[in-house]
Amino acid sequence: MFEPTSITIDEVVPTAKRMLHDGWRLITQTVFDRGEEGFDLFFHYDRELEELDFKLSAPRGTVIPSISGVYFAALLIENENRDLFGIAYEGLVLDFNRSLYLEEAGDPINAPFCKISTFTKPIREV
């Protein structure tokens, strides 16, 4: 069964560095949107077919330290999370600025299941 280890925001990058040092491969990250409560961000790693998972729970609007400087493969994953869930990352090695999937003029964001938008639609006066 799925039993991730909880980590804090300060442990995200040190954990990634430790995993890389110990020979773990990054599989992916998963975002679970908890609505007003915030979101869960899972980090999935693999080594010789063994899977190890970490879970970070954060309130909405939290800026997550990017692990793309440790695992280059994280750059697309984190840009995707930015597009689809509006999660902000700090230190992305290649920042698409929310245009990986979306139009470059995609403001306000209107991704299929983006709830945590940092943009606000202007109120249209009738």
Add this chain to the structure above:
Amino acid sequence: MARTIIPFGPQHPVLPEPLHLKLTLEDETVVEAIPALGYIHRGLEGLARGRDFNQMVYVVERVCGICSCIHALCYCNCIEKLMGLDVPRRAKYLRVIWSELHRIHSHLLWLGLFADAFGFESLFMALWRVRERVMNILEATAGNRVIISVNIIGGVRRDINGAMLQHMLLDLDAIEKELKPLYSTMMNDYTVQKRTVGVGVLSKEQAYALGSAGPVLRGSGWAQDMRQLKYEAFEDLDFEPVVEHEGDCFARNKVRFREVFQSIDLVREAIRKLPDGDLAVKVKGNPEGEITFRVEQPRGELFYYVRCNGEKNPERVRIRTPTFANIPPLLAMLPGVQLADVPVIALSIDPCISCTER
């Protein structure tokens, strides 16, 4: 030297799907490649919240046509494990047979496209002619050629009778016989070697550190294949990953061609060991909990995270496809290569953009 930025894709003769790379060139040499995605993003993960867990089988099958059967297999395993369902052994074997047939036709499709990418059109046509035989088997056993919809939660929808199994064995013999000379051509032909040997090299260390999956990982010397996890009937079948060590386009090509023969052997073995029994178990209630599951698609490791709360709709279905994992390695392969080699290298990861963008 002045740099030029040119677009590679989204519409390009070698690309079956819209992959877009922004290539920065110095003369004819690539110095940087930046991907641009989003042409066929459909929000299928988001659909999970609006479909019940049975309907989601059909949704995940449409993530990608070529490996639809394996997407459904992975998703069904997640739900079955959450619900504690004991899938009948016959169903597990049938799932393996259909998924290996999918692997064969996917690899043959790619091998044909790859031959076409370096201008070997007769090889392309010969490979696709053989692929038609596999498509005919799928149609005869499942009623459809590509999206065969045989997996359901708890087992499989259809059986394969004894006469059809015998017919399949004869067909597999013919497929193998027709493929052997094509394998020899692919491995020994001057043109193939000239365009692929030493091109797009990904070292063993790079392949692992960049999170590669499937034939890209195995072509760089890593013996990692999710079928080693022994899901479904693989626990009873003889399986060793196909590995090559050179890390170039030729090695990835060789891994896939050898895997075609391996999959033929796996189907034969599964048919030989196919047990009698039911096709599915009855499903009661709704799934609850969260789980991850991994299987091996033709393009590599497929990862699913599924979370359910006891209601009929899943709360979250997360899909990480192998092409998504293989784009960072592609970005590492391209700097330093000639522009003329970009189509061959881009194709060598077997890019499936429908999978990537979901």
